[in-house]
Amino acid sequence: xxxxxxxxxxxxxxxxxxxxxxxxxxxxxxxRAFDAAGLQGRMRFAFSECLGPCSEANVxxxxxxxxxxxxxxxxxxxxxxxxxxxxxxxxxAPDAPLPEQLAARSFSWTGGGLxxxx
Numbered sequence: 001x002x003x004x005x006x007x008x009x010x011x012x013x014x015x016x017x018x019x020x021x022x023x024x025x026x027x028x029x030x031x032r033a034f035d036a037a038g039l040q041g042r043m044r045f046a047f048s049e050c051l052g053p054c055s056e057a058n059v060x061x062x063x064x065x066x067x068x069x070x071x072x073x074x075x076x077x078x079x080x081x082x083x084x085x086x087x088x089x090x091x092x093a094p095d096a097p098l099p100e101q102l103a104a105r106s107f108s109w110t111g112g113g114l115x116x117x118x
Contacts, residue, residue, distance in 0.1 A: 008046055008063075011027065037081075039088055053109050060080070072105050083102060
């Protein structure tokens with residue numbers, strides 16, 4: 001099966017850096033979590049420079065089957081794991097509902113400014 005989507009974890013000016021108020025996210029730990037989720041060949045995972053909505057650090061952007069999904073304050077390994085589990089489920093069933101813990105962190109954003117109000 002070809003890649004169906006992309007996951008970008010922001011690692012720019014605010015995300016992943018405790019000096020800006022975000023939770024510390026360690027790149028190797030996120031990479032290991034992605035590898036353990038078994039999404040290789042179905043989704044790609046990359047770290048990105050600033051994705052834009054800095055007020056919502058740590059930001060993760062998922063692009064799945066042409067659908068943009070933004071997630072704010074993904075500040076724990078458990079939240080990132082839930083995001084990976086959802087991505088895996090959504091690859092198999094595109095209409096898979098967002099789990100409550102992710103729905104509360106989902107937001108719409110088209111660029112510009114600081115992002116949504118906290």
